Amino acid sequence: MRRVVAIAIAAATLCVCAGPSRGASSQDFAAVERGRYLTTAADCGSCHTTPGSAHPFAGGRPIETPFGVLAAPNITPDRETGIGAWTDDEFDAAVRRGRSRDGARLYPAMPFPYYTRMSRQDVADIRAYLDTVEPVHNAVTVNRLPFPFDLRSSMIAWDAMYFTPGEFRPDASKSKEWNRGAYLVQGPGHCGACHTPKTLLGSDESSKALHGSVLQGWTAPEITGKQGSLRDWSVEDIAAYLKTGHNKNAAAAGLMGEVVGRSTSHLTDGDVEDIAIYLKDLSGSAPGKTASPDKDVMNAGGAIYQDLCSACHRGDGKGVPQMFPNLTEVATVSAAKPDTVLRVIIQGAASVSTEKEPTGPAMPAFGWQLDDAQIAAVATYVRSHFGKQDSAVSAADVGRARSALAARVN
Numbered sequence: 001m002r003r004v005v006a007i008a009i010a011a012a013t014l015c016v017c018a019g020p021s022r023g024a025s026s027q028d029f030a031a032v033e034r035g036r037y038l039t040t041a042a043d044c045g046s047c048h049t050t051p052g053s054a055h056p057f058a059g060g061r062p063i064e065t066p067f068g069v070l071a072a073p074n075i076t077p078d079r080e081t082g083i084g085a086w087t088d089d090e091f092d093a094a095v096r097r098g099r100s101r102d103g104a105r106l107y108p109a110m111p112f113p114y115y116t117r118m119s120r121q122d123v124a125d126i127r128a129y130l131d132t133v134e135p136v137h138n139a140v141t142v143n144r145l146p147f148p149f150d151l152r153s154s155m156i157a158w159d160a161m162y163f164t165p166g167e168f169r170p171d172a173s174k175s176k177e178w179n180r181g182a183y184l185v186q187g188p189g190h191c192g193a194c195h196t197p198k199t200l201l202g203s204d205e206s207s208k209a210l211h212g213s214v215l216q217g218w219t220a221p222e223i224t225g226k227q228g229s230l231r232d233w234s235v236e237d238i239a240a241y242l243k244t245g246h247n248k249n250a251a252a253a254g255l256m257g258e259v260v261g262r263s264t265s266h267l268t269d270g271d272v273e274d275i276a277i278y279l280k281d282l283s284g285s286a287p288g289k290t291a292s293p294d295k296d297v298m299n300a301g302g303a304i305y306q307d308l309c310s311a312c313h314r315g316d317g318k319g320v321p322q323m324f325p326n327l328t329e330v331a332t333v334s335a336a337k338p339d340t341v342l343r344v345i346i347q348g349a350a351s352v353s354t355e356k357e358p359t360g361p362a363m364p365a366f367g368w369q370l371d372d373a374q375i376a377a378v379a380t381y382v383r384s385h386f387g388k389q390d391s392a393v394s395a396a397d398v399g400r401a402r403s404a405l406a407a408r409v410n
């Protein structure tokens with residue numbers, strides 16, 4: 001996620017203040033441990049911590065939204081600038097209903113439309129855990145949206161149209177494992193925040209849950225088990241990807257690398273397996289039809305591929321298990337939009353390292369070496385020869401991808 005933009009922490013306002021936290025007594029211990037696990041599953045720290053900061057949950061990280069950039073607030077137990085003085089009801093209303101302490105609407109950049117699937121007890125446990133972290137005095141100015149979205153009241157209409165509050169209800173016709181996976185995906189894991197296509201106003205297109213979406217220049221691929229690459233992945237393949245960041249087909253990079261590193265790699269083996277069981281059972285989108293690319297472009301792309309790419313991904317695109325992704329299997333290559341393929345070729349990519357697999361292999365950048373037409377040719381070749389996409393990528397697509405990437409200082 002975006003890390004540019006002036007950050008709202010003025011050095012002088014940042015202090016770790018010793019103060020009365022509502023520290024845990026021994027009978028709270030189990031609640032705190034459940035809360036810690038859920039806080040990780042929900043990845044609250046990813047937005048509410050400034051990257052590189054030594055103060056988890058102290059806020060300040062800029063979050064991109066369809067309306068503009070917001071900074072996530074301080075949710076440490078500091079009484080003045082954090083949530084230390086909030087009641088449990090106020091905290092629950094923020095996390096599950098998107099209401100701030102003063103009753104104002106929160107923007108859905110805070111994933112409350114997903115967290116509403118958690119129970120009141122779940123959120124009370126998260127609170128119990130957050131009460132044990134270091135209180136940090138850090139006043140964050142949250143609201144930096146352009147008119148009319150700077151008016152929180154514009155969210156009243158949004159909530160009315162798009163927000164369906166309510167706890168997860170298990171489906172009695174499905175297994176216990178399926179239901180646990182569904183709860184984790186739809187609730188704390190908020191996987192749809194990235195993997196579900198959005199309307200112009202940033203709400204989920206709910207009929208297309210987990211059918212894939214593009215955000216910040218990354219394609220979050222379709223992750224239903226009936227289309228896209230998960231169709232060919234086993235439950236074990238999906239679980240390994242979520243647990244370690246790698247499997248024999250793919251490696252998690254970018255935003256998903258962060259999700260794996262901070263969240264899913266810390267879940268129990270049972271939970272990642274339940275997520276996989278649920279995803280495998282979801283039906284997907286209908287495949288689209290497109291025109292075939294030009295033969296000369298395919299020949300040029302094939303030559304560049306042999307030259308620059310086949311050393312790692314092999315001539316047949318199948319790569320090397322656990323090292324170089326199998327381009328015939330990964331979703332990014334078959335995705336309808338070429339965004340991630342272009343980004344990876346232009347900028348390169350380093351896969352996440354997790355405790356189980358400490359060194360992730362890297363993909364070099366080719367943006368400096370190849371011009372737009374050459375990148376378009378090799379991207380077209382890879383997508384249509386190894387993937388399921390028959391549409392050509394144009395030099396203009398590459399030009400647009402380059403400027404979009406240059407505009408983003410990571």
Ligand code: HEC
Nearest residue numbers: 042043044047063070071072073094100106107109110142
């Ligand atoms: C994807 C980013 C993201 C994640 C993940 C996230 N938040 Fe937030 N959160 C935000 C943003 C942005 C706001 C501010 C929204 C606004 O002001 O309209 C916010 C607001 C809040 C608030 C209201 C604070 C205030 O001062 O009004 C609370 C409480 C909160 N989040 C708790 C949590 C908890 C607990 C979790 C994990 C269960 C979590 N958040 C996960 C981005 C996130």
Ligand code: HEC
Nearest residue numbers: 189191194218219220229250251252253255256259330331
């Ligand atoms: C912050 C955005 C974000 C969130 C939240 C997120 N993902 Fe992803 N996910 C991505 C992106 C981007 C990719 C593509 C990664 C790449 O290109 O290496 C991806 C890739 C994946 C893949 C690999 C698909 C393939 O075919 O290569 C799986 C499986 C997956 N995500 C599952 C999940 C699950 C399950 C959750 C919720 C627990 C989740 N993701 C939450 C952004 C996200």
Ligand code: HEC
Nearest residue numbers: 250251253308309312325330332344349350351361362363
């Ligand atoms: C030095 C080895 C190496 C070379 C050369 C190389 N790659 Fe890669 N490639 C990798 C690695 C490693 C990854 C996984 C990176 C990650 O997970 O972040 C990767 C990832 C990718 C992906 C994304 C796969 C996914 O999981 O979504 C694509 C597409 C890709 N490479 C295409 C190419 C193309 C096209 C070329 C030639 C222009 C090329 N690669 C050259 C090592 C290489």
